[in-house]
Amino acid sequence: MKSLSIQSLLLMFSSIILLFQFSCNTSEENEIVEYETAVDQWPEITKESKPWTRWWWMGSAVDKENIDYLLEEYERVGLGGVEIAPIYGAKGYEDRYLDFLSEEWIAVLNHTVSKASELNMGVDMTLGTGWPFGGPQVRMEHAASKMIVQEYEISEGQRDLEIVQRKRNEREPDAILINVIGTFKNGERKDLHDLRFGNVIENLPEDLEKVQALYFAKTEQKVKRAAPGGEGFTLDHFFKTAVNNYLESFDKAFDNAYPDIRSFYNDSFEVYGADFTADFLVEFEERRGYDLKMMLSELTDNTGDEKSIRVKSDYRETLHELLLENFTENWTAWAKAKGKKTKNQAHGSPGNLLDIYGAVDIPECETFGSSYFPIPGLRRDSADIRNVDPDPIMLKFASSAAHLTGKNLVSCETFTWLGEHFKSSFSQMKPELDQTFLAGINHVFYHGVTYSPQDVQFPGWLFYASLNLTQHNSLWEHFSEFNQYIARTQSVLQSGMPDNELLVYWPVYDVWANPKGMMELISVHHIDRWLHPTEFYKQSKQLMDLGYSVDFISDKMIAESDIKNGEIKTHENANTAKALIIPKVEFMPLETLEDILTLAKNGAKVIFQEKPRDIPGLQDLEEKREKFSTLWNETGLDKNTEVAWGKGKLIFSKNIASSLEKEEIHREGISETGLKFIKRKIGSDKYYFIVNHSANTINRKINFLTQSENAIIMNPLNGKMGLAKSQRDGKYLGVALHLEPGESLIVRTTNQKSEQIAGWGYHAAPISNIEINSDWKITFGPNGGPNLPKEQQMENLEPWTNQGDKDADFYSGRGTYSGSFEFELDQSLNYTLNFSSIHESAKVWINGKYAGQAWSLPYKLDVSEFLIQGKNDIKIEVANLMANHMRYLDINKIPWRNYHEINFVNIDYKPFDASSWDVMPSGLGGKLEIRGFKK
Template identity: 70%
Template sequence: MSLSITLILACDSSDQYGLESNLESYNIPASQWPEVSKEHKPWARWWWMGSAVDKQNIDFLLEEYARVGIGGLEIAPIYGAKGYEDRYLDFLSKPWIAALNHTVSKAHRLDMGIDLTLGTGWPFGGPQVKMEHAASKMIIQDYIIEKGQNTLEIKQKKSNENEPDGILIHLIGIFRNGERREIYDLLEDFKLSNIPADLLQVQAMYFAKTGQKVKRAAPGGEGFTLDHFFRTAVNNYLESFDKAFDLNYPDIRAFYNDSFEVYGADFTADFLDEFEERRGYDLKFMLPELISDNGDDASVRVKSDYRETLSELLIENFTENWSEWAKSKGKKTKNQAHGSPGNLLDIYGAVDIPECETFGSSFFPIPGLRRDSADVRNVDPDPIMLKFASSAAHLTGKNLVSCETFTWLGEHFKSSFSQMKPELDQTFLAGVNHVFYHGITYSPQDVPFPGWMFYASLNLTQHNSLWDHLPAFNKYITRTQSVLQAGQADNELLVYWPIYDVWANPKGTMELITVHHVDEWLHPTEFYKQSKKLIESGYSVDFISDKMIGSAEVEKGQIKPHPNSNSAKALLIPKVDFMPIATLEHILELAHNGAKVIFQAKPHDIPGYQDVQENRERLASLWKKTGLDKHSQVRWGKGKLILAPSFAPALAAEEILPEGISNSGLKFIKRKIGEDKYYFLVNHSAKTVSQSVDFLTNAKDAVIMNPIDGKIGKAKSKTKGNYLSVKLHLEPGESLIVRTTNQPTANLPLWTYFDSPSVITELKADWIITFDNNGGPSTPKDQHHEQLTTWTDHEDTEAGDYSGKGTYTGTFAFEVDSLKVYKLNFSKIHESAKVWLNGQYAGQVWSLPYILDITEFLKEGDNEIKIEVANLMANRIRYLDKNKISWRNYHEINFVNIDYKPFDASDWQTMPSGLSGKLMISEYLK
């Protein structure tokens, strides 16, 4: 019996959003896409500026979002627009809660989901956070005692006059004989008198507050940032929401937490007690080692212990605590772990929906892809960084992996669908299957173009000139995510992430693991180099933490980190400097129970300061018992231990084979449902891939699914040893889904391949361009051209300033052969085109390659063609700034450009709009 995904999910009322669903035993007919759910559609962060929302506009906007294919929204209240203060609703006030309840009710009627940021702006905080529960820091002041010095004044040194006063909690004396002891009791009126002659150094330790307040706070949400490390502070914060809602929460899906941007917070009230209990020694007597940057062994170990303790407090007191609280309300949690001083894998794994983010623009060598260096940030999103979130989800049995997508993809108003798609596909390849646009700003109907705007957003609003063309882009995401949310991930390898190597950084104290500093903590490591090499070789990998290794089990020789997770064929340990003894013990236990474990090298050392020599000896003894100091591989219980400087040859020797897909230049990610596998394939190269590609599967047939237009067809394929060889054709920028299956495929049409056209004909017409009255600033006069050209190529000021839709119409003669397939090829589209042929809608072209199948719409003789093109908002924004027409007037940061400088588009060049180059019809034999 075949069931759709939606029906399967609906069977489990305890998990209505399919976050932990295991669909492995169900089938979807080979001729079908999975049935669409709201989670398959793209969602968006929804900025509530000033929370100036009302029922009428909420209804209008939600209907608009639903119309274009948005599946859900994440409400994020922030600062407001000036001049509209009378509309502001204070966060958590009764009117605000009433507006939220109305939003949730209306969204549900439209089959949309709602998530809610548990606060305003970011990070968590607000007026309910009293000073004692605000983000805290440690201040250590060092005093060198000069010879003969008798007195010393102990006074907090402040970086600025607004810095809160700290509390002196310890005064540690360091003596000539090496002794370190508390001398606080010698202090009178913050002075030391009669200083002992053998006192060399004094270190004053303060418990202080960072003073940070909520960034971009909404009205009613202003206040101090929360101390995430202190359970009492977190609980009080959560209880404030229970009180505001009177425990009557609306039917939202999940509470959400943004990336950890709690600056300078490296301490908490009970930190020293927690540290001593967890690490076994008193940190206050190790302050010289903690603040030293000289990289000596003791300093590195103390810093590692300090960072590990911060990580544990963050996970236990905030992330897990918050998730349990949300669960008690019947809600999920969605969290961005990056940026925090903690183990990213374990933080991501502690919530229901791990969320990563793409920040900036990647380079792809796709011919014709626009990437103006002046319009992008000098940062490349790294797909391996994204895999921390997806790995955590896969290994803890969570189905959804979300992503804050397109943050600062390019300069405001200049991002097109064709630029978004390769960046989007890269996130899919990293395991993301639940895209969140960043974002959509709530903008009332009475606010003129461009509406309310958020300073770091993609600005996908109803005012965007691409808005009516957005449904096609959203359908692409929906089809792709319907597959990427099905079944389970099918990654055959687990790669150990050595967090203790990251925590061994000799510089600084707190170690923030951020998106923007991957060149420091990620790229130089063997973990990164080996993972990248494996992926490029055709292997699929997940990253695993020490904690995950400790809870993993072995079933039939394969490693299963969680009852609902995929099983892996091997555990790979890249070269590491520091590995806890407990981790090595767990690794050996997995091998003893039947797992295959491959070490790139012997773990060099153990982390931590306490009992270091004893623990080193234990590590050496444990390693010696394995026999890997004398042999490259040994049997270990039911499993095997292997020592190999390169993973690929060792995997091949164990008959753990890679996919052959990477040999073609294609990138891929795969999912499995029972015996069927879905492969999402992308051609990010500069060359066409037209060849047979090898898929590692026992299936006998392959089905090709095109997420752009939804077409499905049976591929040409044949068995080739361990592989199924499938014929594929992907132009640069294209993506397809290949399903390998043993289900019946006889009823499917054969997939049509477009390798080389037999004839290419230029489509020529006398073109008339008319303009949509919904664009602006004014509607240009009609244009007439004998050749295809943009509407901005001519001395027409109104057309140069226009953002909206322009429609090309023309007539051309053509001879049709029923034995041929015809494709319409555009040289350039600025930026999205809908095509009608002879009065029939033929489809939309919005991504490279600009190709559309028009076979069923062509007729013999004269053909009428209509092409509606939507351009970018950029030209109209330039018009506003050139004419000094006010449109950006906000509290807080107001509106900035991609370099965080005041935004001004008055000197922009006109962005090409419409069509240019040639319009060709390519003919292929069926």
């Protein structure tokens, strides 16, 4: 046998690597894969890395011709997929409505999926219409259910009692009386069924003190914003028979021949008042070990009595288990059997968010409202925002669940009520978007785009609570580069795997111990109650602010974890974590403490902020308490700040950060500067997505915790990359970075080298600063309205609004500034074009060549390759907002709001009216400068 040459061996090795990379690229998109890519390339832009959108089918008034047109438009501007959500329709178009799941509706759905596939786009589908799940296939016995408890005080000498349902109104249906429980003066409780004759209790015992009647009732909630053919009762998510019946109705409608959609989708749990189900009492007793109907007094008590708190916790835990098992896991298994995925919003449900998010293929969170960022020049009018701030820690419940269960994609319903209708710009969207990326989101869904046929004039069909980025929006022709920014960023954030070194235990039993009410909905709108006051939140935020990367872990996830090389591994496809943090906890199950100590015994590092105060629940309380106390005492943490425990270590510390440093679990140096980051690892390399949300420019060396020798800077705005100035400093790699307020960059640390990559062009200290002065001409069109304004001439750069032209004040569309200027070109410099203000997005051509689009703060473009010596021509096309055109419609009382159900509301859910709005500035303003920097 001939020996192989070195070249042959290298060629063979390269082929194996390429084959491996190909196999990774063709694996399922939500499976975490880890391999190295060439440092001179961005990761591949796939349909998953592009942004997707919820696609409102109003009245399901859809047809194949418009489907083709709209999908082609969406693909043209850079959308990667759509999520079909049928809802109520526009009035006057009822003859176009298609009933949900009718043969005609399914035919259009099949056509949609086929057309999307032709365009390399994906399709998801809401499994119902409107929200939540429900419809005409939900019979009354399978509709959302609730518990009613009525109390009767027994007076001295009373011999009988008639139990009568106390109805809120005459329309309330009869509930089923399932139990009557008597409480006696000695405290004993008995079921009084032997004394019942219908609804009358006869021969009341003399020592009877109180009677409680337990009813099984229906919430009567119907599907909200239902589409034609989708009207009906909301599903009982806790009842497996009801869920299976609901799913089988889709099998029947599709004859089990489902189109090639990617996933079925479920919105946030908005099943109001649903706190019971048909077999709840049986399930409760099997799971919790006692009879709930004998604890109705404790269940309905709101005084904070300890026994009451324990019963409530058991009740809420049972609801969680039924929702998880009978709906979420059941639904996901059903979808998987059909080759489909599930995408689910767990928030708002009465359950452990981490476990419910983790039970589906694509966990999805939601941003609602707008955040405050101190970025200079960022518009945030208090009249146009809701009084709610999205919290990135809330978003991390979804990303943590994905990270710890080995799923790669984490989606987000993005920009819900970011601002008042028609007033949201790309520059306002970007900081909010970057904040979701920093929380671990890597699969953005716009909320949303409305199907609007070509024959419906401006403003087209609109949804009452969304961003309304449709083809009628004046920003539409500038949408593509915004989407490219997302696609580049998500291509990185979908690569490799998370690189979070800490796990923080979320004590859901503390949430379930709320003494008030019965069902505890863990919603995004009440984080000030269940999240912000907790030590879990404070410790997590502090660790993140210090430069640590964290994921949140549940009791179930701890139980399913293992140890690999002294680190905690929660799933075969998950990253390993260096330590488990247990913040101050009121209630921790005995089993969880046992699981934590088992992890430590096998090699984990565990840091307790305090000893857990107690165990939850009522069953075998004293026995479990004693075992818990004995187990804790065995650790020796009451007397020692740290103890060896098997192969691992237990640490007792009020200062978690200092204990981490002592254990040589180091933090990133990035956060010391005020910058925010998230990191991914890909082989031995790391990607860092870095954002400056502060008011200050950051221009300094940043310490990256990596063994790599080199750093590549990548700009997701334009796709440019370059070799950073860097130097090793002990365990850190110091990298020179310059980020102005609002900027984001990606840094890849690596030991790979490439001669294809030039040095990064730093724009820190300008050598020259030249203001462009020109006689500006502004022309309008080609589209826009209500009327195209006349051409304007300006000596100074100003908006085209408030210049005395009413047509220009009402105009929404594109206006083009044209001019020329003289320039002294210095070949030793790089140049940027810097705008003071843009309302709202600007495309620039210099000397006939496209130089880029400025749409986010800071408004600047690298124009080094476009400038010439002497005279330079410049053309700047500006797209403004829809607001001024909408103002025109309402001032002139031109009807456009004409929808069934909610019609159209403003950000405060009051009737929408733009007639009192001020004119929104449109165009350019301030200075336009060219700044020169040394190469």
